[in-house]
Amino acid sequence: MTTQSVNQADRKLWLAAIKPPMYSVAIMPMVVGSAIAYAETGQFDSGIFALFLLAAVLILAWENLSNDVFDSETGIDVNKAHSVVNLTRNRRLVFALANLCLGLGIAGIVAIALAQQDPTVLAIVLLCCGLGYMYQGPPFRLGYQGLGEVLCFFSFGPLAMGAAYYSQTQSWSWGSQMAGVMVGLTTTLVLFCSHFHQVDDDIAAGKRSPIVRLGTKRGAALIPWTCGLVFAIAALGLLLGLFPIWTALVFGSLLSAWRLSRHVTRYHDQPQRVFNAKFFAIGFHSWSGVLLSLGFWLSAYGG
Numbered sequence: 270m271t272t273q274s275v276n277q278a279d280r281k282l283w284l285a286a287i288k289p290p291m292y293s294v295a296i297m298p299m300v301v302g303s304a305i306a307y308a309e310t311g312q313f314d315s316g317i318f319a320l321f322l323l324a325a326v327l328i329l330a331w332e333n334l335s336n337d338v339f340d341s342e343t344g345i346d347v348n349k350a351h352s353v354v355n356l357t358r359n360r361r362l363v364f365a366l367a368n369l370c371l372g373l374g375i376a377g378i379v380a381i382a383l384a385q386q387d388p389t390v391l392a393i394v395l396l397c398c399g400l401g402y403m404y405q406g407p408p409f410r411l412g413y414q415g416l417g418e419v420l421c422f423f424s425f426g427p428l429a430m431g432a433a434y435y436s437q438t439q440s441w442s443w444g445s446q447m448a449g450v451m452v453g454l455t456t457t458l459v460l461f462c463s464h465f466h467q468v469d470d471d472i473a474a475g476k477r478s479p480i481v482r483l484g485t486k487r488g489a490a491l492i493p494w495t496c497g498l499v500f501a502i503a504a505l506g507l508l509l510g511l512f513p514i515w516t517a518l519v520f521g522s523l524l525s526a527w528r529l530s531r532h533v534t535r536y537h538d539q540p541q542r543v544f545n546a547k548f549f550a551i552g553f554h555s556w557s558g559v560l561l562s563l564g565f566w567l568s569a570y571g572g
């Protein structure tokens with residue numbers, strides 16, 4: 270191998286370890302929640318929005334770095350070349366970096382709480398961090414029991430969306446909670462799809478992921494139904510008048526839902542082909558989130 274191709278391989282591994290596309294799961298509740306706040310109340314504070322966005326990204330960086338640290342203790346990541354711990358061979362450094370990200374992220378949320386003289390957003394974000402810790406940290410490691418999807422749904426769905434909406438309005442709304450259920454489901458699909466290619470390593474490490482429990486075929490069959498549920502909630506929101514008509518734009522993400530369902534249905538039992546299923550799920554998550562936000566923003570201008 271030439272030095273150039275070694276550098277390229279290293280770059281690829283580092284990109285896979287840092288997982289830039291994954292950060293859309295932290296950004297989306299902020300974008301959708303703030304768009305709904307603006308559409309429903311006309312309020313939008315760009316400073317709070319930017320600070321919350323940065324804090325959410327830092328908190329997700331903590332979650333991912335500490336995931337590599339905790340997984341290095343159970344042995345589940347022995348074959349994962351793109352684990353940051355395996356790449357650096359320095360678990361303490363990665364753990365310190367993770368905690369620095371968490372500290373900075375929480376500091377951002379404390380700044381929001383102080384500016385608003387209201388601890389509500391801080392309390393919700395701390396709860397999300399607690400759920401994030403329980404997913405992977407000792408003694409809980411609830412992800413190993415197949416409970417990660419439940420934690421993921423609440424953290425990135427109703428809780429994160431509630432916090433984002435509240436940070437802009439200091440109030441709650443049914444519309445934002447309904448959208449929170451949609452974003453929670455699409456984010457949970459990302460986590461669910463990340464397990465298909467890891468069944469052997471998960472079984473060896475004693476991790477009973479939903480795919481280990483259900484099998485890849487039954488797991489794959491759930492995906493179109495979950496996508497369908499997301500669109501059914503959108504239709505209900507429109508029917509109930511909680512979502513303005515422009516939010517029908519979200520049906521433009523049907524194509525990405527279809528591509529995700531087709532990919533996993535075809536390749537569920539072929540690890541070397543299904544390994545990228547979570548990026549198909551990120552596609553659906555991003556398209557549905559962006560189109561839903563656009564619908565809310567447009568409704569604020571177009572009525």
Ligand SMILES: C/C(=C\COP(=O)(O)OP(=O)(O)O)CCC[C@H](C)CCC[C@H](C)CCCC(C)C
Binds near residue numbers: 295336400402460
């Ligand atoms: C780290 C996560 C998944 C990776 O899991 P796994 O170990 O299977 O992956 P590898 O194969 O790559 O090792 C995500 C876990 C999500 C968790 C259940 C909930 C996290 C909550 C966040 C910390 C909260 C963010 C709040 C913010 C948006 C306000």
Ligand SMILES: O=C(O)C1=CC(=O)c2ccccc2C1=O
Binds near residue numbers: 332457463
């Ligand atoms: O690395 C992963 O597989 C994931 C990382 C991550 O931060 C995340 C967040 C929310 C849902 C799923 C996932 C992952 O799958």
